[in-house]
Amino acid sequence: MSQLIQHLINGIAAGTIYALVALGYTMVYGVLKLINFAHGDVMMVGVYMGYATAMMLGRQARGSVGGVLLIFLVAMAGCALMGFLIERFAYRPLREKPRLTALITAIGISFTLSYGFQLDIGFLPGSAPRAFPQVIQPAQWFTLGDPEFPDVVLWNWQVISLLLAVALMGGLQFLVYRTRFGRAMRAVSFDHRVAALMGIPTDRVISVTFMIGSALAAGAGLLYAIKDTSVSPLMGLYVGLKAFVAAVIGGIGNVPGAMVGGLLLGLVEEFVVGYAASTWRDAVAFGFLILVLLVRPGGLFGRVAAEKV
């Protein structure tokens, strides 16, 4: 029983992070109908930005609330800028081209970032994983059973990431459905040409969507790095893929769907690791994806659009 509770806690904690990364995918897909394959790698770069900031701050400042905020802010702002640049120079020129073109470009950017960061030239960090500093001092907020060797542990960072994720998702839901900008986003998503005719600055809306998505990725990446206590150039490839799986499971383009998909994926993976074998984790994630897609091609919350002839 206590084992089950522990797995539930871990699964939800992992799931919130997937969900946060998945939100970025979902927003970009919703507006542009583009699978931004580079999303996970933007996240990785954000984590390195946070890492560099934390290293510059030094040991004392890292534990403080201000220090943590600064680390998150730098990483998120840096990623927002990067998202803007990628959209402006790689995706925007291809907007009227077939969708496959943009997908291939995204894969190219993903490769450039993740393998570029593996090089050991100049400021690039090299391929070895590095220990991520303890930005949030880990503490057990809740234990069950023997205090020395508790059966169930709830860590402070798990609660913090869950709260942060819920807050960000709530904010996003508010942004999309309750603000003028959100209405513009939905209009662009529906038909960007008509939206442009109606006087909506589509380019600006798409840019801002990219920036928000990339900033979210950086935030999620930092939470992941705090959980995992390491950074490596290839982390983006696999976390990004998992998050994409989560987004598709929930129905890509759907904000609550991304959250549910992320949580489901986190739980499924955690239970596989806990009750079966950890080496099967990746296969189960993709198997789950294929199963969901075969039963409901639009994802759990998605609707299958009627095909235009």
Added chain:
Amino acid sequence: METAIDVSSSSRVPASLRGILPVLIALPVLLVLELLLRDSQFTSYLLCVMGVNVLLAVSLNIVNGMTGQFSIGHAGFMAVGAYIAGITSLALKDVAISFLPVAVSDQVLLLVALLVAGAAAALAGFLVGLPSLRLRGDYLAIVTLGFGEIIRVVVTNTQAFGRALGLTGIPQTSSVAMVGLWVFLGVLVARRIAGSSHGRSLLAIREDEVAAEAMGVNTTGYKVRAFVVSSFFAGVAGGLFAHFVPIINPGSFTFVKSMEVVVMVVLGGLGSTTGAIVAAVFLTLLPEAMRSAFSLVGPESNLAQQVDQIRMPIYGLLLVVLMLARPQGLLGSKELWDVVPRWLPRRRKGM
């Protein structure tokens, strides 16, 4: 889109010969090549790598280029082929066909292993092709990626496949002639498909699936068959690969390997068989050229050590630049002989 199919049948070659003429020309060339390269191990190794890459690119082109079903899990089929061929060869290790010389007997056994590997990969391709009945575009891409990863995880967890350590002791019997033979067969089949009514159905699916369906093309059947043919050759390529590297392990067949093949197909031009060949050869030689170039700067230079890593970001940038500057790839959907200058004697008919 313009395609390179010309069905005019005026030819100086008698019809009965036309089918086997390429074989009659190719076989002696391959055997001579094999004899010439007997002593230069590095050249033959490079040729084998090149051949495997060409076979992978040409086979992926059948699915990605001709059918327009964007598959990014090709390394998975290669893995199936490599492991099945490896296991078959290990099982046949002590067998020798007594009435044949050892070298020939080796090649026959290799051929058996490759055929088994191709069949197994084709079966996997059939299974992956089935979801393509319901999924298209980006979703299909991600499902093929998922299948590739699942195959890798299954291999990593199976005792018979040596888990993460992989298979060792596979006889190193891949020869330039055998690789060349399969490259030749792969290219021949790809060109034959492109020129047949089958191929035109694939092209119709690529251009507009709904319209093709409305015109009476059995889209699901053709898509699954394209997957089966493509993965058969990917499996053979994997089998050939397993028989010239000393060890195969799951690390050789990751997402990254799939992307390498995608880069080859995209660079050459989606739908162009000769484009895929040119791109595969170019991208195989590129790291070697870079290694030599960096070594000239300084033999112990940091760059020369990192060529294998530098290669990957270059592939990435290549994709981005290509999509921005020339999204149809080097050759588009044309073949090499369609783009030769006007004053050269032009090829007049399809193969």
